[in-house]
Amino acid sequence: MARSQYDTIIIGLGAAGVTAAATLGKAGKQVLGLEAEGRIGGRVNTVPFGDGVVELGAEWIHGEHPSLVYDTAVQNNIQLAFQDLAFNIFRSDGQVPNEEFQLLCNEVIAQGFIFMANPPEESIPAGQFVTAKLMQYFKDNNPKILEDQDLVEQLLEFLNLLTNNYCACNDWNDLDARDKFTHLDGHQHISWYKQGYKTFFDIMLNTYRDGPGLSNLNVKLNTEVTQIAWPEDPNGTVKVITKDGAVYTADSVIITVSVGVLKESYKTLFTPKLPAKKIAAIENLAIGVMDKIVLSFETAWWPKNATFFGFLWQGEDRRRIGREDYWITRIFGASSPMGSDNVLTLWTSGETAKMVELLPEDLVRRKCMQLLQMFMGGKTIIPEPTGFIRSTWHSNPYTRGSYSYDSIHVASLPWLRSELAAPLTDRSGKPRVLFAGEATDETHFSTVHGACDTGYRESMRLLPASKM
Known part of the structure; x- marks a missing residue:
């Protein structure tokens, strides 16, 4: 035409x-x-990578009703996969947390999301709001956790980074707890x-x-x-x-x-x-930035049931990281995307993501491998990656941000x-x-x-x- x-x-x-x-x-x-x-x-941006495809941009359909996106997939008989946002928690000392600790962390994460979904009537930074709610929740339901202040800080920082990735902000105190975002009905990670x-x-x-x-x-x-x-x-x-x-x-x-x-x-x-x-x-x-760093391997070396990895930085380990490598402490975790069986995606956001977009590729790959090895511990042998790709939503002149x-x-x-x-x-x-x-x-x-x-x-x- x-x-x-x-x-x-x-x-x-x-x-x-x-x-x-x-x-x-x-x-x-x-x-x-x-x-x-x-x-x-x-x-x-769907990209062929690993033994399938990965999403450098939007990853999921968030909700089912009413959604043109979900309806379009269902009406055309597209095979969809429903993912549960349950984290396998790893710690910076490389020690594998027991089941009780895993349950505790996921309970705190879930509770944080509940508080975010029930905002106050007045405007207040989201971080301040959720922190106050969680501290009261600990006092009422699990006061023993308050005896380990470093663990409390680890959990709060993890929630901060997770919120940053969801909202593309630099810190959860940049976000209004009373934001107008509304979830659709149905599963949120399709x-x-x-x-x-x-x-x-x-x-x-x-x-x-x-x-x-x-x-x-x-x-x-x-x-x-x-x-x-x-x-x-x-x-x-x-x-x-x-x-x-x-x-x-x-x-x-x-x-x-x-x-x-x-x-x-x-x-x-x-x-x-x-x-x-x-x-x-x-x-x-x-508008903020949420970026992904994606690594492929010859075969998946992580447990098959480990869809999401959560990284908890102990205060002492975080302080040992040099200033030039501070950005790796802002990677809250990793995920195993559904489109490729031999790929891990690492997530970062905010000002850190903008900086990582501009770092040399070989440096980012090497530091991410060191990060994974640190959290997986000495008993896990991580092979060298076979591929590397990353998103650049801020430096791209045709997007200048994620959302x-x-x-x-x-x-x-x-x-x-x-x-x-x-x-x-x-x-x-x-x-x-x-x-x-x-x-x-x-x-x-x-x-x-x-x-x-x-x-x-x-x-x-x-x-x-x-x-x-």
Whole structure:
């Protein structure tokens, strides 16, 4: 479909963009999808690795109902795998904790999540809130644990790092305990198993199992948008200019790039310039980093039932780590992904993740191997890895972060997400520039299903009521 005039141009083909493109294309609209990267998926990135595939971005479907993502998988008979978030706890002295200790740690982790799911009425840093609740919980249910202050600190720090990875923040006290995030009903950790998350995009774009695609959709990869000129005149059109000098026009445009990219580009991207309140939303919304370091081995050397590893750093061991290696103490654990049988994923987040993205590959690999050996102990012989790969969500100029979160620093600005989602209209009130993406969802931000919902929301804004 070679043309320069479209009904709608969609910028960014991640979950929100693909959902919008599929919805409008199936409704008969002529759609152009512009993607700066050389692949479709955005912050979902399934990569062949080990003896299968791994997810460098979104790992799971979080919840079942109501979820376009889950429904799409089920309706197409995709084999899914349900994972339980139970941790095999390891300690920095290499001693294998007994079953009683494992149960204690998992009880504390579960209790921490319960407190997070029942926030206070007032704004307070999440770390302060959960710490106070846990200390009271210990006094009421297990006062003996308070005699080992180092263990208490280990457990709190583990929960801090785990929260950082869930929310992409740097510290759980950066997070508002009263954040608006809401879980869907159903299981929270559903893997796409061997087919990978990319299957969702194949289904949405009708390319799954060699499907012919969508006839009304034209996709251009490796195409970075540098300017969006939108009309205030109801008779005008939206003009989109790309880095290679191409110009495309349309009745409307849907922007689905991350808020991290908007922070970096909004001053030069839009003509005329954005309204002050839209700028405030872009500048104040928080987006953080969650990164993965992935190692493959000839064969799996870890126990088959060990899906998640949790690392507890004893205070003395943490203090012995040199300043230049501090980042390894911010790796909270590892997991065995469902898409590959001989792979381990190590997780890190926040400012540490940004730094690790820039460290030499051989250094990161070597230090991660030392970390694993330290926690597994001398009785476990860890073979050399056969492969190494890592995510770089912050240094990637087309993402500049992993996902957004409700920061304690903007608790007094509850309108940020709704303002980011508000379309730019011409003088007649017709929407010309629309905004989608996980950061524009009030309650399901940071998730693929939330991003999909916003893509559908904005596409339906452009369709007549009879199409709804």
